[in-house]
Amino acid sequence: MNAPFEGIGASMKRKEDLRFISGHGHYVDDINRPGQLYAYIKRSDRAHAELRGIDTAAAKASAGVVAVYTSADLTGIGGLPCGWQIHNKDGSPMAEPAHPVLASGKVRHVGDPVAVVIAETKQQAKDAAEKLVVDYKDLPAVATVTDAVKPGAAQVHEGAAGNVCYDWEIGDKGAVDAAFAKAAKTVKLDLTNNRLIPNAMEPRAAIGEYDPTTGEHTLYTTSQNPHVIRLLMGAFVLQIPEHKLRVVAPDVGGGFGSKIYHYAEEAIVTWASGKLAQPVKWAAERNESFMSDAHGRDHVSTAELALAADGTFLALRVKTLCNMGAYLSTFAPAVPTYLYATLLAGVYKTPAIYAEVKAVFTNTVPVDAYRGAGRPEASFLLERLVDVAARDTGMDRVEIRRKNFIPKDAFPYQTPVALQYDSGDYVSTLDAAMKHADWAGFPARRAAAKAKGKLRGIGMSTYLEACGIAPSKVVGSLGARAGLYEVANIRVHPTGSVTVFTGTHSHGQGHETTMAQLVSDQLGVPFSQVEVVHGDTSKIPFGMGTYGSRSLAVGGSAMVKAMDKIITKGRKIAAHLLEAAVEDVEFKDGKFTVAGTDRSKTLSEIALTAYVPHNYPIEELEPGLDETAFYDPKNFTYPGGCHVCEVEIDAETGVVSVVNFTAVDDVGRVVNPMIVEGQVQGGVAQGIGQALLENAVYDQDGQLLSGSFMDYTMPRADNLPNIKVGTETTLCTHNPLGVKGCGEVGAIGSPPAVINAVVDALSDYGVRHLDMPASPQKIWSIIQGAPRMAAE
Amino acid sequence: MTRPEMAGPGKTAITLAVNGTSRQLELEPRTTLAEALRNTLGLTGTKIACNRGACSACTVWLNGQPVLSCMTLAIDAAGQEITTIEGLAHGEALHPVQDAFIEHDAMQCGFCTPGMVMSCAALLERNPHPDAEAVRDAIAGHYCRCGTYPHVVAATLAAAERKP
Numbered sequence: 001m002n003a004p005f006e007g008i009g010a011s012m013k014r015k016e017d018l019r020f021i022s023g024h025g026h027y028v029d030d031i032n033r034p035g036q037l038y039a040y041i042k043r044s045d046r047a048h049a050e051l052r053g054i055d056t057a058a059a060k061a062s063a064g065v066v067a068v069y070t071s072a073d074l075t076g077i078g079g080l081p082c083g084w085q086i087h088n089k090d091g092s093p094m095a096e097p098a099h100p101v102l103a104s105g106k107v108r109h110v111g112d113p114v115a116v117v118i119a120e121t122k123q124q125a126k127d128a129a130e131k132l133v134v135d136y137k138d139l140p141a142v143a144t145v146t147d148a149v150k151p152g153a154a155q156v157h158e159g160a161a162g163n164v165c166y167d168w169e170i171g172d173k174g175a176v177d178a179a180f181a182k183a184a185k186t187v188k189l190d191l192t193n194n195r196l197i198p199n200a201m202e203p204r205a206a207i208g209e210y211d212p213t214t215g216e217h218t219l220y221t222t223s224q225n226p227h228v229i230r231l232l233m234g235a236f237v238l239q240i241p242e243h244k245l246r247v248v249a250p251d252v253g254g255g256f257g258s259k260i261y262h263y264a265e266e267a268i269v270t271w272a273s274g275k276l277a278q279p280v281k282w283a284a285e286r287n288e289s290f291m292s293d294a295h296g297r298d299h300v301s302t303a304e305l306a307l308a309a310d311g312t313f314l315a316l317r318v319k320t321l322c323n324m325g326a327y328l329s330t331f332a333p334a335v336p337t338y339l340y341a342t343l344l345a346g347v348y349k350t351p352a353i354y355a356e357v358k359a360v361f362t363n364t365v366p367v368d369a370y371r372g373a374g375r376p377e378a379s380f381l382l383e384r385l386v387d388v389a390a391r392d393t394g395m396d397r398v399e400i401r402r403k404n405f406i407p408k409d410a411f412p413y414q415t416p417v418a419l420q421y422d423s424g425d426y427v428s429t430l431d432a433a434m435k436h437a438d439w440a441g442f443p444a445r446r447a448a449a450k451a452k453g454k455l456r457g458i459g460m461s462t463y464l465e466a467c468g469i470a471p472s473k474v475v476g477s478l479g480a481r482a483g484l485y486e487v488a489n490i491r492v493h494p495t496g497s498v499t500v501f502t503g504t505h506s507h508g509q510g511h512e513t514t515m516a517q518l519v520s521d522q523l524g525v526p527f528s529q530v531e532v533v534h535g536d537t538s539k540i541p542f543g544m545g546t547y548g549s550r551s552l553a554v555g556g557s558a559m560v561k562a563m564d565k566i567i568t569k570g571r572k573i574a575a576h577l578l579e580a581a582v583e584d585v586e587f588k589d590g591k592f593t594v595a596g597t598d599r600s601k602t603l604s605e606i607a608l609t610a611y612v613p614h615n616y617p618i619e620e621l622e623p624g625l626d627e628t629a630f631y632d633p634k635n636f637t638y639p640g641g642c643h644v645c646e647v648e649i650d651a652e653t654g655v656v657s658v659v660n661f662t663a664v665d666d667v668g669r670v671v672n673p674m675i676v677e678g679q680v681q682g683g684v685a686q687g688i689g690q691a692l693l694e695n696a697v698y699d700q701d702g703q704l705l706s707g708s709f710m711d712y713t714m715p716r717a718d719n720l721p722n723i724k725v726g727t728e729t730t731l732c733t734h735n736p737l738g739v740k741g742c743g744e745v746g747a748i749g750s751p752p753a754v755i756n757a758v759v760d761a762l763s764d765y766g767v768r769h770l771d772m773p774a775s776p777q778k779i780w781s782i783i784q785g786a787p788r789m790a791a792e
Numbered sequence: 793m794t795r796p797e798m799a800g801p802g803k804t805a806i807t808l809a810v811n812g813t814s815r816q817l818e819l820e821p822r823t824t825l826a827e828a829l830r831n832t833l834g835l836t837g838t839k840i841a842c843n844r845g846a847c848s849a850c851t852v853w854l855n856g857q858p859v860l861s862c863m864t865l866a867i868d869a870a871g872q873e874i875t876t877i878e879g880l881a882h883g884e885a886l887h888p889v890q891d892a893f894i895e896h897d898a899m900q901c902g903f904c905t906p907g908m909v910m911s912c913a914a915l916l917e918r919n920p921h922p923d924a925e926a927v928r929d930a931i932a933g934h935y936c937r938c939g940t941y942p943h944v945v946a947a948t949l950a951a952a953e954r955k956p
Contacts, residue, residue: 017894020902021886021909023837023877030836123820201841201849201903201937253839253903254937286842508901508938678897678943685939709846709935717928717941 007521008737011674015512015532016251025251028205028220033279036207037066039269040125041282042115042132043291044107047141047363047702048154051107051134054115058131064124067276068132069268070115071104077271080262081236082328083228085479086166086337086359094166094359097157099327101237101264107136108156108326109363110704111291116268118280141363141702145300145321148360156326156361163360165324166333170341170417171354176306179315179352183306187389193377194772195298195323195696196689197712198370200507202253203284204293206266208273216244219270223249224259224505225545228482230537232262232330238271242537245270249535252507256686257369258293259507260547261330265292290707295696296370298323299336299377303385311395313404315352318344318381324359325366332368333359338478339374339466339548345415346382347426347464347640348404353416363702369547371686372747375465380772383461383752387759388768397756398434401462402427408730419466421638423730429664430462432728433642437662442646455649456659457763459756460642463749467741468553468637468732485632486550487542488558490519490566492625494611496604497529503543504555505534508682509743510675511551517671518556518737522563523603524590541628549741552671553637553732560736561629569625570606576617577601577609637732637740641665643684643749645757654780656692656758658719663749664726668740676742677725683746684723689715690747691754695773799867806870810835811879817866825869826850826861829876837877837906841935848934851907852876858914877906880913888951889913896947900938908934912948921952 006012019025056068080099087093103112115132119125140154147153148163156163180186200222207220217240223229226247233247234240252259265282273280284292301320308314322336341355386404390397406413408425415421434440442458449456469475472483489501498519506512516530533539543555567587574592575582584595593600601609609616610625646660663680670676693713697705706712731738751772758774759767765782800821808815810833817832826843829835829852838861841849845863852861853875880887889912892898899905908931915922915930922930927948931941 013894014897016902017899020899020905021890021893022881023835023906025837025902025905027836027839027903029840030830032831123822199935199937201847201901201935202839203841251902253841254901256937286844286847510900674897678900678938678940681942682900682939685941686937708844709842710844714935714937715939715941716933716935717931717945720939720941722942 006527036279038122039282044112048139049136053135055133059128062128064120071102084334086333095160143698165359175352176354184309193299196296198258200254205283208269209279210274224255256371294368313350318355329366329368343378379463422733429641433664437644455761457757457761461752464640466636467549469548486554489628490562501540504551549743558631565627634734639740643753645753647757654776662724667742669738687750691751825864828866849907851910892947892951898943898947
């Protein structure tokens with residue numbers, strides 16, 4: 001009888017679900033350490049002000065208060081480091097102002113931490129914080145990128161003239177200018193990519209603990225990458241060597257990028273717990289999430305496309321202003337450059353591309369990677385521009401895409417903006433999506449909607465993204481201050497069960513399941529006999545964590561490499577036991593067999609022999625069956641696909657309903673179809689949120705107006721249709737699993753599909769473009785012929 | 793036991809009936825039910841995600857009705873039957889909604905999940921055969937940033953099918 005199929009391709013139910021469903025998940029704020037104190041962070045309510053003094057006397061005298069710290073107390077502590085350095089057009093490095101753990105001299109955004117109160121209870125800390133008297137002298141503030149670059153704009157940092165962090169370029173300007181000069185047609189589009197607030201449901205939290213007998217610090221934190229936090233905080237902020245600093249990221253309730261970065265609170269609780277020799281816990285309240293978690297997107301761009309008379313794309317020119325916020329978050333400079341402008345070829349064979357990106361400081365929360373990180377900005381710009389080009393030139397929007405696709409026999413394909421795509425078939429995803437969405441039947445549905453007084457539109461995006469980050473040598477040459485390999489330790493235990501220690505981190509992605517399937521597939525060990533451990537620097541050799549849809553492409557590849565070592569060693573042990581030559585021993589389905597015979601040993605038998613090496617080639621082989629591998633990717637991976645969105649607009653209210661959504665993605669080999677479907681749906685949910693609902697709004701003085709769930713609208717159950725998810729697969733050619741990554745495709749492909757559908761629905765009103773979010777107010781104004789709301 | 797006429801600001805003795813067990817507590821009257829469950833009783837399955845009644849992550853049952861425990865004072869819950877996610881299963885046997893959530897991949901990061909399950913299970917108590925619209929209504933107050941809503945609806949409908 002065959003064992004149930006549990007390997008690559010099986011929709012295994014998730015191992016992590018039983019603890020989540022029963023209330024036994026183990027998140028940071030669920031942890032309480034003996035003698036724990038509570039920290040409350042006093043944050044600036046000013047966008048920009050001189051910090052002239054903080055009177056802490058009343059707070060210190062408040063009930064239960066153990067300590068109050070301001071920046072003056074943090075002697076010998078470094079600032080929060082930035083992990084990526086971009087260079088300007090002239091070769092000079094970007095402006096990189098200090099990012100103090102607690103504000104010093106000035107506050108630069110609402111939410112900037114100015115003091116920390118530590119007390120016996122959270123309420124006591126919070127009560128005492130209200131007694132802090134902060135002496136501010138308000139300064140003029142600037143909140144938007146367009147205001148920040150105006151002459152005479154308020155300056156956020158002394159060392160960044162004109163608020164410019166960097167002024168960067170990529171591509172061949174001369175070739176692009178030449179192509180535009182002789183183009184039959186050109187199309188131009190101004191567009192913004194709205195600012196978003198990630199809002200993982202679990203607010204950030206951190207607990208610092210110090211053991212004076214060993215000198216070891218432990219930090220429990222809501223992180224997507226505990227080793228990165230250990231490296232950044234230990235080496236740059238607190239000067240604690242790795243062997244005395246343990247970072248634990250247990251169950252984490254969603255990240256979406258916002259939990260990649262090293263935040264001030266992690267350093268504060270670690271430092272304070274050492275100073276007080278008592279554990280210190282901090283847990284964000286939701287309003288702190290809004291004003292201290294890194295935000296996402298926030299671009300203002302102009303895009304121009306040059307076309308031949310037949311619609312062939314000749315050149316693309318893009319100019320983008322992007323918001324860094326008040327300080328540089330950990331990976332912020334990389335997002336609008338190497339994760340954005342390098343993606344501007346999309347799925348098209350545009351021969352010449354030139355992009356200029358100017359990153360500016362503003363008096364707002366730092367902006368960094370949020371689900372998709374740069375690629376949604378590229379896909380929105382490109383896929384809107386292509387639709388506008390079709391409209392302006394009178395071409396069909398599907399045909400203009402087909403005409404310009406990189407053909408499937410053109411891989412590997414070198415783009416004019418640095419990337420080399422390894423595989424893809426954009427026609428197959430387009431055809432499949434149009435079929436599943438019944439694109440051909442749309443006119444009848446539009447007519448039926450019209451009969452009911454509704455405006456119906458359909459739109460698509462044919463997008464591409466780059467993930468599986470990233471080759472260390474390449475990113476190093478582009479300014480990364482880290483390698484982006486991944487690490488796996490595969491431990492086959494004496495009785496044949498397996499523990500995987502991975503440097504990636506799961507915060508909703510289901511790695512404990514997917515990675516166990518990999519082991520089951522490659523080593524033939526039952527799924528139930530595999531445990532995946534992540535999120536603890538004291539258990540896992542090293543790792544760079546989870547972001548950029550890298551866990552399977554990079555972390556999974558490291559596992560394959562480690563398992564190959566297990567198999568290689570196992571063959572030697574089997575050859576010894578079976579008295580055969582190593583080269584005659586084959587491994588398949590969990591068994592080592594002498595080729596052409598029925599003589600075999602199971603992996604369990606080999607493991608037992610390795611740990612009880614009585615009959616063992618001990619002179620040549622070490623005992624044990626435990627292997628570690630570091631895997632550095634050879635290239636990015638390039639998922640892509642086609643999303644089709646169908647909307648219906650209520651002309652009386654301007655409310656947009658997504659009535660059908662179809663996503664057909666090429667994410668490479670699919671390990672667990674159920675999990676891929678969930679990841680794609682989740683990404684699409686966030687993409688629909690960006691397109692229709694979400695907008696982080698600051699007023700001109702830098703006050704965050706959308707600072708609560710009552711003001712910042714995210715998708716709820718009634719905002720989402722049933723999302724049809726399909727996959728069309730071409731394998732990644734350069735990693736051993738052929739996987740590409742599925743965590744972000746939904747958020748990258750969907751926003752332009754939604755807006756293209758909304759614009760289509762409004763085609764009778766002469767609408768050429770609409771910036772996100774397509775709110776009822778905006779649409780109602782268009783339908784009423786009223787001027788567009790300026791402030792939205 | 794009813795709420796005392798005057799209480800606080802110091803700690804007050806109250807008795808809470810949680811998952812069938814009577815628990816004696818000393819709490820400041822300002823303590824919410826969510827805080828009492830999590831911090832005093834160690835029942836951390838109930839999550840606090842907004843603490844303002846805007847996301848429903850903290851949903852528990854009071855006398856079988858779903859309520860937001862972050863918007864309920866612990867002293868107001870005295871004398872009522874409180875059911876949390878930890879008390880929903882019967883021993884080893886999960887509630888049908890819990891089983892269906894696993895079967896239909898209705899959770900990702902798991903943080904909104906306890907509250908979501910409590911709302912869906914409460915729906916089936918009052919309406920054993922809901923349609924999709926009724927499920928969406930029942931979870932209309934919940935935020936799931938992972939975007940699992942379609943699977944939550946499918947799971948709850950499947951649980952209704954299976955429930956005797």
